[in-house]
Amino acid sequence: MTGRIERSLTYGILALFAVISLTPVVGVLSSAFGRQSSLDTGFSLPDGLNWGNFADAWTRGHFGTYLTNSVLVALVVVVATSVLAVLAAYAFGVMRFPGSDLLFYLFVLGLTLPQEALVVPLYFDLRYWELTDTYWALILPQTAQSLAFGVFWMRTYFRNSSRSVIEAARIDGATSWATLWRILVPMGRPALSTMVVIVFMWTWNEFLMALVMVSDEAHRTVPLGLAFFQGQHSSDTALLAAASVLIALPVVVVYVALQRRFIEGMLTGAVKE
Amino acid sequence: MSTAPTTEGQARPLGAHPEGDGGSDTNRRRGRTMRDIAARYRRQAPGEPRAVGYLYVLPALVLYALFLLVPLGQTVWLSFLHWDGLTVATWAGLDNYQGLLTDPSLRGPFLHALVLLLFYAALPVALGLLLASALSRFRVRGTTFFRTVFFLPQVLAMVVVGVAWRSILAPDGLLNDALKSVGLESLTRSWLGDYTWALPAVGAVGTWVETGLCVVLFLAGTQRIPRELYEAARMDGAGALREFFAVTLPGLRAEIAVALTLTIVAGLRNFDLIYITTSGGPGNATSVPAYEVYHRAFETNEVGSAAAMGVGLTVMIFVLTVGVARLVEGRNR
The missing domain is CATH 1.10.3720.10 (MetI-like)
Incomplete structure (x- = not known):
């Protein structure tokens, strides 16, 4: 008896929390598909699916351009971070050399370092090198910041990878380079894909650096586009919502497909030694 | 394993796991290859001090230093200045x-x-x-x-x-x-x-x-x-x-x-x-x-x-x- 009451109470609490989690999301979805003129920002089931808002956001809001920029930046950051982090983490994970601990802790430092502590001089440096308002201004700082997580995360993988496999490769005469790319990287695909989705999400959602580094419209990424869009059309709820959906969708799709990787990566990234 | 050939003895402390059974000590040719492997293995063992580690770390470190460590230092430096971002900065101390x-x-x-x-x-x-x-x-x-x-x-x-x-x-x-x-x-x-x-x-x-x-x-x-x-x-x-x-x-x-x-x-x-x-x-x-x-x-x-x-x-x-x-x-x- 008490068991059953407790059980339904628990499911009730769970459902309540789920509803609270989803309400803003559903709200955005409903206004994105709603009618554009409607001033009601609250909940009203839209009368049918209006795809027009998305077309409007795409053309009037220039979200086509912004999405292209975001894809380009995210792609380069993810590839660069992966390659550089794998190389460095391999050395930290399986080799010993003087100063390796100190160097590794320098990378770990970046895990909790706020962007706000870097953005001011970064802006003046990149402006001096005439890199502001270019893709480089978005890619280079973001890659450096992603490396902190990438190196930390991949080092854990290399540390835990089987010693006997590495030793067997050595005995077969494989160089350290071949051992890494032919054996450890293919074996480490789960760890790698976790890092890739996390870095992709961070880069895709990144806002402060983009806001500071980019002033021309041609290089705006989607979060920046949405912020400017809100400044200009703050009353146009339907368009804002449609643009929000366009931004969130790629990450949410990957998240739903690979939620374990996301959760694992985001929760263990903070666990320092 | 207890009858492992003496030529393999050197590799032991490094934790090598030589393939094959230990009874091959009569085979001299095999003993030689084992010795070669042991020598190479000792030279390149993963846990050994290896300068090549620096080469693997270098690309990441350069980028990380340029766009994270240096700006961090610059932030600290800027915090001791009065500066409007345009004109010459003056020392502000604390x-x-x-x-x-x-x-x-x-x-x-x-x-x-x-x-x-x-x-x-x-x-x-x-x-x-x-x-x-x-x-x-x-x-x-x-x-x-x-x-x-x-x-x-x-x-x-x-x-x-x-x-x-x-x-x-x-x-x-x-x-x-x-x-x-x-x-x-x-x-x-x-x-x-x-x-x-x-x-x-x-x-x-x-x-x-x-x-x-x-x-x-x-x-x-x-x-x-x-x-x-x-x-x-x-x-x-x-x-x-x-x-x-x-x-x-x-x-x-x-x-x-x-x-x-x-x-x-x-x-x-x-x-x-x-x-x-x-x-x-x-x-x-x-x-x-x-x-x-x-x-x-x-x-x-x-x-x-x-x-x-x-x-x-x-x-x-x-x-x-x-x-x-x-x-x-x-x-x-």
Whole structure:
């Protein structure tokens, strides 16, 4: 008896929390598909699916351009971070050399370092090198910041990878380079894909650096586009919502497909030694 | 293995596992190859000191140094200057830091950040514990679904979260509509435009974002607590409350530390949300260090003061996260 009451109470609490989690999301979805003129920002089931808002956001809001920029930046950051982090983490994970601990802790430092502590001089440096308002201004700082997580995360993988496999490769005469790319990287695909989705999400959602580094419209990424869009059309709820959906969708799709990787990566990234 | 050929003896201390059986000591050719392998192995053993390690680290380190370590140092340097970003900077000494302690418009953001931490860290951890302890009492179906839903706010761009909540908290938004529909019209207000309520309203968004993370962490944690502990507690006649304090809370210590670390860092790095929802307003009611760094450096041209703010924020994050780690370790001993 008490068991059953407790059980339904628990499911009730769970459902309540789920509803609270989803309400803003559903709200955005409903206004994105709603009618554009409607001033009601609250909940009203839209009368049918209006795809027009998305077309409007795409053309009037220039979200086509912004999405292209975001894809380009995210792609380069993810590839660069992966390659550089794998190389460095391999050395930290399986080799010993003087100063390796100190160097590794320098990378770990970046895990909790706020962007706000870097953005001011970064802006003046990149402006001096005439890199502001270019893709480089978005890619280079973001890659450096992603490396902190990438190196930390991949080092854990290399540390835990089987010693006997590495030793067997050595005995077969494989160089350290071949051992890494032919054996450890293919074996480490789960760890790698976790890092890739996390870095992709961070880069895709990144806002402060983009806001500071980019002033021309041609290089705006989607979060920046949405912020400017809100400044200009703050009353146009339907368009804002449609643009929000366009931004969130790629990450949410990957998240739903690979939620374990996301959760694992985001929760263990903070666990320092 | 006990009859391994003597030529292999050298490789032993390094932990080599020579292939084949140990009875091949009569085969001289094989003995020679083993010796060659052992020599090569000794030269390149993975755990051995190897200068090549530097080459692997170098590309990442160069980029990391140029775009993270050097700017960090420059921020510290800038914090000792008076500079408007255009003309020649002058030495300020500790002026900017003194300002952080004495000037109310510089001290205020740090106080706001502390208030926001109640919403970003304390409340989500408390709610997460509540939910996790309710769920620890029996097996729940559909955990994957609930986990996916609870964690969803974590993957949304904060810009999107800000836009969504701005419309909910707007004067004609969902929250006021809901209050009106239950007859609490007197409570409706412009949540983000109200001097008293703007900070808690922004905080509530933080609670919404971070609670799911805590729940997911604690759910995984309670699953690792041995069932026998709960059974033993129940045998001793412990109620739900005693069970929570005697079993669940101590069992989740590591997860609580991780949750606090993540939520504190998120709560202090909250530029995106503040910029989108309130821009620090009304007045300075919701200004936080993360926002003030941007505001001062790029809008009011007080670069030195902005840099000092950035350093202050960094110190605050490190002190709080180290404090959390200490607290947990201390109780562990």
